[in-house]
Amino acid sequence: MSAPRREPLKPGDTIGILGGGQLGRMLVLAAARLGLKCQVFSPDPDSPAFDVVQNATCAEYADVEALELFASEVDVITYEFENVPASAAMVLAARRPVMPSQTILETTQDRLAEKDFVTKLGIGTAAYADVTSPQALRDAVARLGLPAVLKTRRFGYDGKGQVMLRPGDDPEVAWATLETRAAILEAFVPFEREVSVIAARGADGQVVSYDVTENEHRDHILKVSKAPAAIPDAVANEARRIAKTIADALGYVGVLGVEMFVVPGSDGPKVLVNEIAPRVHNSGHWTLDGASVSQFEQHIRAIAGWPLAEPVRHGVVTMTNLIGADVHDYTRWLTVPGATVHLYGKRHALPGRKMGHVTVVEPEKH
DSSP states (O other), X not given: OOOOOOOOOOTTOEEEEEOOSHHHHHHHHHHHHTTOEEEEEESOTTOGGGGGOSEEEEOOTTOHHHHHHHHHTOXXXXXXXXXXXXXXXXXXXXXXXXXSOHHHHHHHTSHHHHHHHHHXXXXXXXXXXXXXXXXXXXXXXXXXXXXXXXXXXXXXXXXXXXXXXXXXXXXXXXXXXXXXXXXXXXXXXXXXXXEEEEEEEOTTSOEEEOOOEEEEEETTEEEEEEESOSSOHHHHHHHHHHHHHHHHHHTOOEEEEEEEEEEOOTTSOEEEEEEEESSOXXXXXXXXXXXXXXXXXXXXXXXXXXXXXXXXXXXXXXXXXXEGGGGGGHHHHTTSXXXXXXXXXXXXXXXXXXXXXXXXXXXXXX
16 A cells, blocks of 8 residues: 655645645645645635635535646645545546545545454454444344444544444434444443554655553543653553554555553553544644644655654643634633644634644653
8 A cells, every 4th residue: 555656845846635624724834834835625615724825726525627627736635634535536646646545545434444454453442343234233232232332434523423322222223313324333442541643654664653642532522632641651652553553554654643542451551443543633733832843744744755753742741622612712821821822713613613722831740
């Protein structure tokens, strides 16, 4: 799955970004600091990334003519979200280098394919089963037990497209709730904490990882990330090794996030992989202010064919998402020593919508 060799980009060249959300916005800003231009393709006219680029394409991903024109105006193409239709990826890949590649998207867009991929690498995950009917769900529940989580195989994020099944719950009701014929049942993992590894891989195969990040979710949405995670060094090293193994096996170029559970074991805690995000990741936002090089710059460097940096963390870092109405309290954060406020420029503070984040960097305690 390795990307073909190509000449590195030069300052003044243009990166095409699919998706116009806050991740695209932050990628554009990182590229600009390195003298690279960006063009954003998004079907949403209110895309926050449109505010920070000179050239934008507002069109549907099914618009082949718009995709072809977009590709002709950029030198390389990347994504800020992974659920780009495969047909759009095919159109673009025929014209310009696209990273991550279409084959990587096909693996990570499907929860079952992703779990199978990780398992074949010898990496632990929650026990899981393919579910295609109410009867298959009943069989999976009998095998995996309850509690368990029923998830759509595709297009789920921030808690969407999943239902928790507890003892006494009716599997038929859960199946009807999801409104899908392609699902996966995952055994519930009694984890000690949730962590993630943000790793960058260059076209030359170099892999650089950030400190393992500890994450707290509220209503299935990431609320707080802390770096470094409060885990033993051996567990942190294993988490980074797993992220590198996944990036190498995918032949990945760019930044990816690997979400993991830390679970208790008879000989100490261990990690299980939850999900792979083939893009810059919310739990890596702390790197903007808390590290010498951000995840966004690392991604730009990787897809540009430039050397990656070995990040230096500036202290103990806490990133807090401003979700929905939280954003109205931004002025309070402006007075907090060591805090940096990032607002995404979204018009409507809807419940569950990520409107911005705040990073607080404190000195390391020795």
